[in-house]
Amino acid sequence: MSKSLIMETDASLLGVELEQKQLEELYQPFLLQTMGKVQSENPPSKVISPQPGMCVKTSSVSDKKKVFLSICQSQAVPPPPHLSQEALVDLLESEDPTSYRVPMSLGEPHTEVDNSSQGCTVYDVVINDEFFQKCQKDTLFQQFLIAVSLEGLENKYSLELSRDIKVLKNRKFMGSIAEQNIRTKSKPIIQEIDSKQSDSFPSSTKRPEFSLLVEPPSGNAEHLIAEILLPGVISARSLVLDLGEDRLVLVAQPSLFHLDIFFPLLFNQENSVAQFNTNTQTLTVTMPVVFS
Numbered sequence: 001m002s003k004s005l006i007m008e009t010d011a012s013l014l015g016v017e018l019e020q021k022q023l024e025e026l027y028q029p030f031l032l033q034t035m036g037k038v039q040s041e042n043p044p045s046k047v048i049s050p051q052p053g054m055c056v057k058t059s060s061v062s063d064k065k066k067v068f069l070s071i072c073q074s075q076a077v078p079p080p081p082h083l084s085q086e087a088l089v090d091l092l093e094s095e096d097p098t099s100y101r102v103p104m105s106l107g108e109p110h111t112e113v114d115n116s117s118q119g120c121t122v123y124d125v126v127i128n129d130e131f132f133q134k135c136q137k138d139t140l141f142q143q144f145l146i147a148v149s150l151e152g153l154e155n156k157y158s159l160e161l162s163r164d165i166k167v168l169k170n171r172k173f174m175g176s177i178a179e180q181n182i183r184t185k186s187k188p189i190i191q192e193i194d195s196k197q198s199d200s201f202p203s204s205t206k207r208p209e210f211s212l213l214v215e216p217p218s219g220n221a222e223h224l225i226a227e228i229l230l231p232g233v234i235s236a237r238s239l240v241l242d243l244g245e246d247r248l249v250l251v252a253q254p255s256l257f258h259l260d261i262f263f264p265l266l267f268n269q270e271n272s273v274a275q276f277n278t279n280t281q282t283l284t285v286t287m288p289v290v291f292s
Contacts, residue, residue, distance in 0.1 A: 047179050048076045048105075050126045052172035054136070056146055061160040066120040068112070069149055070173035073132040076182060078103045080131060081262070088140060101246065101262040102127060102148050105182045106156050112175030122174045123157075125149045126182075142167075208250075208257040224267055226285045232256055236276040239283065243269045248285065266290045 050072035058067050080102045083091070091100050107124035114120045127145070135141040150161050213225040226248060233239070233252050242249040245266050250259040267287035275284045 045181050046076070047181050048074050048126070049179050050074045050105075050124065050177055051129065052177065053127075053132050055168040055171040055174050056149075057166045057168060058150065058164065059162045060121075061162055066114065066118070067161060068114075068120055068122045068174040069146070069153070070122060070124045070175075070177060071132070071145065071149060072124055072126045072173065072177055073129040074105075074126050075129045077105060077126055077128045079128040085138060085140060088144060092144070101264060102131070102145065103262070104149065104152060105180050106152055107178060107180055109157070110175065110178065114174070120174070123153055124173075124177055124180065125152070126180055205255050205258045208252070208259055210259065210261075212263070220291075221265060221289045224263055224265060224287045224289060226261075226283075226287070228259065228283045228285070230257055230276075230281050230283055233276075233281055233283075234278060236283075239276065241274060241283075241285070243267075243272055243285075243287070245269065245290070250283070263287075 051074060053071045053073045056069040056071060058069065059065060060067055080100065083100060105126040107126070109121050109123055111119055112122045132145075135145045146165060146167075147163075150163070150165075153159055154161055208228050208230055210226060210228040213227070214221045215223040215225060228250065230239075230252055233256060238253045238256075240251040240253065246263050248259070248261050248263070250257065252258075266289070268290050269287075272285060272287040274286075276282070277284070
């Protein structure tokens with residue numbers, strides 16, 4: 001990523017000596033300069049063998065043909081953020097229920113034969129195994145899971161599926177379950193200068209306060225802007241930032257902050273821009289929205 005993509009900060013806002021400012025400017029591009037190289041390569045992935053879960057019957061609105069969802073489970077798929085039943089009720093009653101994202105792998109359509117010896121289309125949906133078990137125990141969560149699965153398939157394959165659904169009690173999947181290739185978490189694209197690396201976070205590590213903005217505030221969103229408050233962080237050199245197409249992971253060393261959030265929209269990682277203001281100790285990440 002070129003240096004021009006890193007937003008400049010007015011020197012009057014920083015209130016630092018020129019020499020220190022020049023040193024910080026050297027590290028500002030480093031915050032995301034490897035973004036393009038990492039994201040342009042094939043993202044790391046692995047093949048998983050999903051386990052059976054439940055089978056949902058629906059139909060295509062356009063031609064009324066039967067469609068089945070084999071909702072499968074795998075521990076290789078990350079779980080969504082914790083959500084209580086009360087919070088789910090509030091979410092469903094909110095103006096933007098899509099703000100809560102369930103990580104899932106949506107397989108390609110495949111043709112199978114149902115119990116009536118009729119051809120049908122089947123989609124395999126893979127979610128985290130623990131979240132699947134939670135949905136099995138709670139009818140509201142199960143209905144929510146089916147709804148987001150239908151919506152995900154519609155968005156990915158430009159479908160319109162009926163909401164007149166039926167959960168098949170005696171089937172956990174339809175036809176066969178194919179292996180799926182899922183992306184794994186990439187390595188941090190901003191490397192800490194200190195050579196010490198750790199996969200665990202001490203209890204002293206905090207979740208920083210942050211806010212999410214959408215620009216423009218009305219109409220189609222063009223940018224997502226995350227403003228993350230990092231009190232105690234004095235330099236971009238101590239930040240490790242990793243962006244996925246709908247995810248932000250930030251670690252502030254040494255063991256100050258850890259943030260892992262999903263976004264309701266997809267964004268372009270390669271053209272995302274990060275700026276750390278040493279005066280306000282705020283990291284601003286601007287992400288162009290991508291529409292499928």
